[in-house]
Amino acid sequence: MLDVGRVREDFPILRQEVHGRRLVYLDNAATTQKPRQVIEALVRYYETSNANIHRGIHTLAARATEQYEGARARVARFIGAGGPDEVVFTRNATEAINLVARAWGDAFVGEGDEVVLTLMEHHSNIVPWQLLARRKGAVLRYAGVTPDGRLDLDEIRRLIGPRTRLVAATQMSNVLGTINPVSDIAEMAHSTGALLLVDGAQGVPHLGVDVSRLGADFLAFSAHKMLGPTGVGVLWARRELLEAMPPFLGGGDMIAVVRPEGSTWAELPHKFEAGTPNIADVIAFGEAVAYLEGLGMANVRRHEEELTALALERLARVPGVRVFGPASAAERGGVVSFAMESAHPHDVATIADGYGVAIRAGHHCAQLLMRALGVPATSRASFSVYNGPDDIEALVEALEGVNRVFGEGHGRAAVR
């Protein structure tokens, strides 16, 4: 395991109490906390380098541009991209997926064409395709989930056909933690000439990724779920795809020449970055990536896998707790969704908060999956590099508290 004590020293927010107890932050699938290296990078940028980037002649503009493009190069290396020009900065993973649905989808998806999705997707990897389908008369097909929370690969294989233009699937479920066999899905998609978009919002921060071997054509992820600031997302795509795609948003920075009758577009990746980008947060995101590289993604993964195994084992011993998703920690990232017999997820989260334990309750922006699981909502604990076994114990203590308040075998069961 990572040296959690040392890691925690880097995260100022964790040095606080909530309701008189040590803050135990287990809502990392929603957003992670930020190390001081990232926070300091933000302050340093505004105190020493702030200027608008690109085309600037003066010293600050050159410095800001160098730092911004330096962050892009670091992100490109981190994911194994063919070069920095394959990395487009957006507001978040959602915007990255919308960019593909708009720019690529509007150009290359026609009436009757099909997009294959999974019931495990976050709304951000469903709704943009629903909008595209409505605009273009395309058809959406959804692959289901097995009872133990795995993707139904046979169904995906059946659904992919000659009309399939795109398969869009998550690398790792934000609810079940399930790690999907992305390379296998890529092979299925490519066998009929379809492309694969991977939602890496959960996978990239916790499993790492190497797009040179992943087999995906598009990859979307968010900085704020990997120790970076909010307001920055990444779209990676193969260079020839980005070149073939028309722009997404129009404005400054994305053009080469503007004439009254029309304009030509800037080189990659600037063609897709209209207007002044989120310079400070991108630079700070570079520091977050450096922090993860310092820990080593293999170590991060091992650490979170061990924590997940411990959580699965400890939660199984709390009366009335039912955990969703694969039974083995090797097949899942550090996300554990569960239901309690005695109480509704919102009550579980409220009581856990009283113990200083931050967990999430609800549909986790995955209503299709909730319906497939047959529950309106779940409680979810999710881990990061600063979580240790003591956090799992705090969660267990909180869940035992839930059982005390609600009394086992009562509550929800009696209401339904």
Added chain:
Amino acid sequence: MGEPPFDDLYRELILDHYRRPRNRGPLPAPTVQAEGVNPVCGDEIHLDLEVADGVVRDVGFWGQGCSISQSSASMLTERVKGRRLEEAEEVAGKVRSMLVEGAPPDRTLGDLEALEGVAKLPVRVKCALLAWNVLLEALRQARAAAQEERHG
């Protein structure tokens, strides 16, 4: 470490209504029906009223959700059954101001006072409010129907 205090939110009365909801289930012959969903959390309340001569003769609710939303609905049904429409609306107004504005509970609220603790937890206020918003919609329908009868 001691037990964190939940007494204020999860009062016995709330837990009791959650475990043994009153007036649960649809009515055989409702005059008005209303429903509401909290899109953020998926809580769901359906409410049937049987209204005659400006009085709520019978009331039934069903739905799903957390202890706060379901017990609030259960307490609501007990409180408005047999009341005139104006009285029911007045109670809804008082519960709203207790939950939303943090007004001290009116003594006429009786058991509903148990919901007072929710007002201190802004993220849970919407859970308690859901049933009352559904009631206000049902009352609006009941009044509209009565007016139509008078004019029609």
